[in-house]
Amino acid sequence: MPSCYLISYPTVSPLLAGPLLTVDAAELGLQAESSIAAYVSSGIVLLLVATAVALLSRRLGVPYVTGLVLAGLAITDFLPQSIGLDSSLILNLFLPILLFEAAINTDISRLRSTVKPIVLLAGPGVLVAAGVTATILRFGLRLDWIPALLLGTILAITDTVSVIAVFKEITVPSRLITIVEGESLFNDGVALVLFNLILLSHLTGSVSFPEGLQQMVVVIAGGTLVGLALGYLSAGLLARSDDNLSSILLTVALALGAYQVGHWLEVSGVVAVVVAGLMVGNVGLSRRVSASNRVTLYSFWEYAGFGVNTFIFLLVGLELKAVAFWQTLPAVLLAVLAYQVGRLLAVYPLLALVRRVDRPVPLRWQHVLFLGNIKGSLSMALALSLPLTISGRSNLIAIVFGTVLFSLVVQGLSLPWIVKRMRLGVASPARQQTETLRAQLIAAKAAQDELESMLRTGVLPKSIYEEMRSMYQVQVARAERALRDLYDRWAVEVTTGQRDPAGLDAIRKRLLLVEKGALSEALRRGIVSETGAKERLQQIDEKILLLEED
Template sequence: MRWLSGQVPMTSLLAVVGGEQSNAAQLVTVLIILLLVATGVALVSRWLRIPYVTGLVVAGLLITELLPRRIGLDSALILNLFLPILLFEAAINTDISRLRSTIKPVTLLAGPGVIIASGVTAAILKFGLGLPWISALLIGVILAITDTVSVIAVFKEVTVPPRLITIVEGESLFNDGMALVLFSLILKVNATGSLTVAEGIQELLVVILGGGIIGLAIGYLGVGLYARSDDSLSNILLTVAIALGTFQLSQFLGMSGVVAVVVAGLVVGNLERSQTVSASSRITVLSFWEYAGFGVNTFIFLLIGIEINLETLLRTLPAVLLAVLAYQVGRFLSVYPLLAIVKRFDRNLPLRWQHVLFLGNIKGSLSMALALSLPAALPDREALIALVFGSVLLSLVGQGVSLPWLINRLELVHTSESQQWIESLQSQLITAKAAQDELDTLLKTGVLPKAVYEEMRASYQVRIAAAERTLRDFYNRRPDKLTAASGRIARLDAIRRRLLLAEKDALNEALRKRVLSEDVVRSRVQAIDQQLLNLEDD
């Protein structure tokens, strides 16, 4: 049989195609198994009242032998695809006004806090395990990362103050960026052999500020395109392009992709609300990102369990226990001293909140992805990976299960019947007024006839009037005649805080537009800041 030059024999071609089809079929089988396992874990976790992500990791440990082919974590896939999706999903749902009110503790924890935690952890591992300084510093940075998904999953099981949730989410958003920049700086020192402190600080600032500028630019551009289209599917594609494109562009330019994605997500998530985008389109986009984040996390935490080898874990258990102790000491020395400083220029964080921030430093997928991306030439690379994997497993299982119990014991929030009643009335107001806004949009666009619009709007107005009348009567009562006066006052403080923040925003906007002079604005802002400090924590 004659073969033409450069041609592939038909039998060989069929064998290749058949092999690819076989691999694809095995991959589909693996995905089906993982989906079924995830569904079962969700049901069992709810029944046992344990965090979903902890259940996924344990399930991954148990199903390894059931899979038709070996699969595992890919650091490049996590860093370039999964991480931007998770960061953007968290940022697009973050209320920037609440984030601004917690920016001081968030900045301290995500900046100096990461540096302190990394340094302390590295020092303990250096002298405890005899690691080289470069290896110890790399592991210190990897174990300084907190996984917001794991912590928020715990918070869904218990009642936590909204401000504490905002601090945890804000710290985790920027914690990742700081850790990745430090990780790259240490790798640069390892490759070049030297890097002065001044050069390190300069590069740190350039990378972070550059990422922020890129995120702002793409975020504002994205919002402009978002507002021009009221098609939900197009907006979903646009936001996916923003999330992935921002990360890749920043990495290509040598800037922080994490910071860029977070900033872009904050811009899109908060500015699009002021645009003429229908509520249905906005809900569809946010629902997509909620599902995307949930799906990515489901596969990541299952793969974490699959990736961990129990025999290796048992062999390295003493070193893993020392690593867990090391990062807990580092976290202790970064949380309590720094938050003690916060009370000098911001609202004091209760000690019980600090306990949650200390013990809530659960590790997750990003730590494992960075461990897998360690250079092949690094001494004892496999041992370092095993050390990180074991620490992540103990963190997810140990802290993930114990944190809800701790939060319940601390009694962070006491929700009285009167508070629940107030919130039910407020929910009526919020939903009815949102429906009225959507009706106004439908009328303006010509979708709804005016007669139908007036009839439907009137029905919502009845609900609004009844809820407002009841709330007005409640707030007008004298405190000494109320058994739940403290709850009512706390609720009013939360409302006053939002109003003061709105006043502060208006002053800053007036200064930006040169409507008011800087001296007048500074004086008024200082007065508002003092009023904010005098309010109790919500």
């Protein structure tokens, strides 16, 4: 018999066996209960700390996520139960929730208008940043190529939560927000696929460039198909459901399930979640879904994303050790320099190419995209998931953790000040007034549409419907009259040389995109010939390129 099965048991009287086992089980139960109670107490402490950070960050002007990390560093020794950052928890639970929340709130038409810079940054941009970072670290820290490439890929991931948090407090152009959000949606997926390919090369010995490229395409395309299929099925179910709670459960199951199905089929679960979220947000939550159901879903996912980010960055602070940071400071500073050089060579040259095929991305926007290269929880999760066979694994983890701490504190605190100094979103009084009136008009029109639906379904009697509709009609008339006056003033200002003071270029572009979509659909169905539509499509493209969105 093998030695591993040779287990000796003490001789116990049959009369004592039952009571002894009962006592042992009771002790185990008490230990488990005390452990759960300690975790609950730690969770309560974290919630209270997060609330205090939220209040103080607004008053002090500190980014919320940076405040959370600093708070986590400060309270590590005061928690009743040690809580660690688990890579499996982040990758399988937190990451799908964050990706789905971002995707469900993303308008595909906005993505389509900025698809070229987004694709360049999230595709070749990740490869360039990872390659440059890995090369610098390979020779600067004298690492082997596999650890250097893994470290470069981990540091090529940009945590966009901090940047978006800054944008929520400072007015910036909507197109810049779209580029940042769009890159964040697909940046993680490409980086994770590249990370897994490097690990595969480590395990198998070698993977050629054509094989790696083929696997990357297959994994991303497979994840897209999984997301489309699951998103389409869920969109149909949402359109048939009027129960808010059931819709919430369905979207949660979709977010977590799409990631697991993608992982089970050995394709990109991240891409599957993103595509499924885009399908639900742009197809599932259409006008066929009641307004109350849409509001409930959006509110739930906003809270879910906020809650997950809160716990992630608190856990990041709990996991980071200030003492270890100072011990690895030279390597951390080199890593910071390396990923900044990689990001620089990814942003400026690639976005310079956009000028030839699309509207140019202004240089000040490129500065924000470069300086907003902040690292976060996903980088730490990938570092913790490194296999034990990687040489110098503990040193790599320490470097990543120190880099994340430096990035969140130094870059996170300086980014709001830099964005304010650039004065990216200084809107004219006419533009601000126009946006306010548009918001009033959109809200009143949406309420009128809902009243029409309530009258048609018998929820409201006609007398009450007419009374409430007339109230909203007064708001609509006032907003339309004020907008008309502003547009008349805008027409005069344009003749004096001012460019789009009332912000109509975004509306013109949206209408042109609708025209282009209708022509493309007509071509697909064979209603018009290619020669008949080609000239008009070219005219639309030229007009779109001439327009400058706000």
